[in-house]
Amino acid sequence: MTRFFKTSLKKRTNYIYFHADGTKTVIETNGDTEVFIELLHDEDDEAVNKYRHYEYYVTQSLDQTVNNDYGKDISLGDVVTDDALTPLEELLAWESTKEQEQLISKLRMAMTELTPLQQDTLKLFFFDGMTKVAISDLQGKSETAVRKCINGAIESLKKKLI
Structure with missing residues (x-):
């Protein structure tokens, strides 16, 4: 009872x-x-x-279906879910985007100060996804020379960016 x-x-x-x-x-x-x-x-x-x-x-379950304003049955969980960012999250995302844009701008400026060989080698390695062996075959250089070229370019970029 x-x-x-x-x-x-x-x-x-x-x-x-x-x-x-x-x-x-x-x-x-x-x-x-x-x-x-x-x-x-x-x-x-x-x-x-x-x-x-x-x-x-x-008495209510989030799996329960309800009728929305347009006569369509939808899950109650979809009604109460809010995927929008909070103002703090929006601000952090905006700041993160601004920081990324500034870093990319600095990186582009620093890349222009590298030698054409370093620029080409970095592009092949990082953007085209080629291995050091493939780059060495393409450029007609030893793998050690390609590795030194990439490491030297990275060190030069670090000095200019940091």
């Missing part, structure tokens, strides 16, 4: 149990039953709290 209300503290001197057939049993306090009656009332309180929790919080 589901309980909807708690027994007030003043009326907890006895316990009334209602049977399924409508009859009731009253358990009155004497020296031995006080703790038992208190336990029964605590169990009833738990049942009432569970019912209240279900009634107020569990």
